């Protein structure tokens with residue numbers, strides 16, 4: 001599987017997990033008040049720490065969602081052939097984990113369906129920012145979606161799970177780990193090779 005589909009395919013799970021982890025703050029911003037929150041937490045000794053974590057997660061969820069919808073909007077604008085079946089996204093995509101996952105699935109499914117159109121646009125910088133953000137948020141928050149495994153060249157079982165990882169100093173590696181025999185496979189991705 002190529003970087004394009006791989007990273008897009010992980011966004012629904014990553015976004016849903018960010019919203020799940022950030023839920024207290026998002027719940028408050030949806031209509032509750034800070035005062036309610038204080039009652040819920042039963043005091044304010046730990047409030048500062050909690051607020052910091054929640055707000056970081058909320059900001060990360062909003063940033064990822066913004067990148068995804070911004071990228072989708074660019075494809076929609078620049079590739080008229082993609083418009084006919086474009087998803088109609090209502091507001092409030094980040095109010096619950098389920099809503100976030102559904103909205104991301106709709107958007108990602110539409111983008112993958114229009115992969116050829118998206119490729120012709122050569123949005124290399126947008127894709128690099130979106131995909132590196134997916135990798136960074138997974139690493140920072142310990143989120144590990146499980147991709148569909150492939151066959152292992154060593155033991156022959158379909159247990160190899162692939163992921164992409166950043167190399168210190170630049171560059172991206174595609175790394176496979178066999179969950180059966182433990183063999184690892186490493187492929188270097190060339191700069192700008194998003195497909």
Ligand SMILES: [Zn+2]
Pocket residue numbers: 152153154155156157159178179180181182183
């Ligand atoms: Zn194996």
